[in-house]
Amino acid sequence: MSNSFLYLITVIIWGSTWIAINYQLGDVAPEASVTYRFALAAVILFAFAYVKRLPLSFSLKQHGLFAAFGVCLFGLNYILLYTAQQHINSALTCIAFSTLMLMNIVNTKIFYKTKITKQVYFGGAFGLLGIVTLFWPQLTDVELGAATFLGLALCLVGTFSASIGNMLSIKNQKNNVPIVQANAWGMLYGAIFTCVVVLMQGKQFSFSFEFAYVSSLLYLSLFGSVIAFGCYLTLMTRIGAHKTSYANIIFPAIAVLISTVVEGFVWSEYTVFGLGFVLLGNLVVLSKPTTLQRLFSFKQTSKA
Helix, strand or coil: CCCHHHHHHHHHHHHHHHHHHHHHHHCCCCHHHHHHHHHHHHHHHHHHHCCCCCCCCCCHHHHHHHHHHHHHHHHHHHHHHHHHHCCCCCHHHHHHHCHHHHHHHHHHHHHHHHCHHHHHHHHHHHHHHHHHHHHHHCEEEEEHHHHHHHHHHHHHHHHHHHHHHHHHHHHHHHHCHHHHHHHHHHHHHHHHHHHHHHHHHCCCCCCCCCCCHHHHHHHHHHHHEEEEEEHHHHHHHHHCCHCCHHHHHHHHHHHHHHHHHCCCCCHHHHHHHHHHHHHHHHHHHCCHHHHHHHHHHHCCCCCC
16 A cells, blocks of 8 residues: 555544544543454454464564553553643643654664654644644643643653554564564553553443444444554654654644534634644645645755
């Protein structure tokens, strides 16, 4: 599959998962829902690997990497973000999580000595500006206080955990571990981690058999986890984590577009300018340097 197709699938699916997540909130503890989501996703991937006769046996050292990868990307990341949203609104959470691109830029330079061009920095800046603009009306309602700073801190730590998970995914693929097997084991370990957290918190593993809960869980497991993470992590090895992570900036914009159709979201000038900046940033980050030279007439001497 082409890089453009993988990117498109990722942002469309993750841009729509907010609808499914809304149906997950209610009687079931969010942490328990995360456990169910990734446990089911792991089962799907293991079943696929079994049918396709893909090798599932790996060394103890590799399992250590799988565990770290799973805990960071499919466990701690989600636990902290869910906890953060108890203290801050979704707009602030979205903006904080959008810093994943910046964290990936720094971490790829540290761990893999990846050269980052001005193109990526400029595009990322446009994207972050777009996200802030998009959610500015909600930000004006935020009251600064201990709870807000705690929520932001949790969200940023969760985002950093996701970034480390991204780096470990690259490590897995550098070890020639295919995405399917790496994600299967990673999601299993992530589910085990969240299960332990739920038990330590003294929360119940309740379950809702309501159609909305079950169908949204299936969507999040199959599309939001198996397919979207598969596309996202595959893309990371092709174009780099620093570019791929722009998907985390653009999918809130996709969510706004979906909300316009599904919920009748009313646009404002913030919506227009915010989406404009996000799309411009996307163009800058993902376009070839020669294309940008023609469009913006600025020189790009090195490749990302």
